[in-house]
Amino acid sequence: MEQSIVNETKIEKISELELVVTRTINAPARLVFDAFTRAELFRRWWVPKSYGLNLVSCEMDVRAGGEYRLGFLHEGATMEFFGTYVEVTPDSRLVWTNDEGDAGQTVTTVTFEEIDGKTRLKVLDRYPSSEAVDTGSTGAMPEVLNQLEELLGSLG
Amino acid sequence: MVQYSQANFDATFGALSDATRRGILEQLGLADASITALAERFHMTLTGMKKHVGVLEQAGLVTTEKVGRVRTCKLGLRHLEEEAAWIEGHRKLWTERFNELDIVVEELKLKER
Numbered sequence: 001m002e003q004s005i006v007n008e009t010k011i012e013k014i015s016e017l018e019l020v021v022t023r024t025i026n027a028p029a030r031l032v033f034d035a036f037t038r039a040e041l042f043r044r045w046w047v048p049k050s051y052g053l054n055l056v057s058c059e060m061d062v063r064a065g066g067e068y069r070l071g072f073l074h075e076g077a078t079m080e081f082f083g084t085y086v087e088v089t090p091d092s093r094l095v096w097t098n099d100e101g102d103a104g105q106t107v108t109t110v111t112f113e114e115i116d117g118k119t120r121l122k123v124l125d126r127y128p129s130s131e132a133v134d135t136g137s138t139g140a141m142p143e144v145l146n147q148l149e150e151l152l153g154s155l156g
Numbered sequence: 157m158v159q160y161s162q163a164n165f166d167a168t169f170g171a172l173s174d175a176t177r178r179g180i181l182e183q184l185g186l187a188d189a190s191i192t193a194l195a196e197r198f199h200m201t202l203t204g205m206k207k208h209v210g211v212l213e214q215a216g217l218v219t220t221e222k223v224g225r226v227r228t229c230k231l232g233l234r235h236l237e238e239e240a241a242w243i244e245g246h247r248k249l250w251t252e253r254f255n256e257l258d259i260v261v262e263e264l265k266l267k268e269r
């Protein structure tokens with residue numbers, strides 16, 4: 001193997017509404033870009049196995065104005081994530097919206113910067129409001145906050 | 157960067173372990189209320205209610221503001237623990253994604269050779 005060390009994932013909330021994730025991938029930008037834009041590759045890594053979600057469909061029309069739609073099955077219920085590609089610049093930049101939330105569009109900007117055959121990947125999520133930040137689709141809240149949500153959930 | 161703090165989580169657990177305090181949170185979820193109103197609602201002395209609200213405030217679950225002679229309590233859900241947890245959730249999500257992405261691009265590299 002060329003490398004056995006896992007590259008570090010850096011994550012930072014740079015403003016009230018913006019989250020930035022950076023990571024180096026040990027491959028040229030065009031291959032990383034492929035993994036983001038070819039549905040048969042994308043569906044293999046985008047949904048963490050620990051979430052217990054079954055990705056049942058993955059349609060991606062990767063061009064400016066094109067749409068994507070991911071369908072999930074979770075404990076018998078179906079869920080969809082969908083949105084539109086705003087900008088598609090091969091091997092360097094990808095911008096899409098995420099439209100399924102009630103609180104407005106989240107815009108994700110991915111930049112691919114190749115340095116010495118490796119790719120410096122930057123993912124910027126811009127949320128429309130702090131309410132949208134709260135309900136962001138991470139699902140990985142610690143137990144105590146789930147409890148709290150349950151307690152207060154009925155209060156709207 | 158916000159640090160994930162065990163002490164704060166312990167405070168939150170402690171605050172939620174009491175039925176009256178959970179009741180107070182539910183009440184504040186419906187509307188903000190003064191300490192006096194909460195004391196009446198829960199048939200409690202002012203001092204007793206101040207103590208409960210103090211615990212909730214310490215845990216970041218409630219914020220209070222004094223206007224004139226009245227101290228108003230409201231839910232304080234957007235506290236630091238929540239933000240730390242939110243970032244932690246994203247870290248977990250992306251770490252898992254990138255681990256799988258590494259495998260996918262390694263395959264692509266092999267195919268190109």
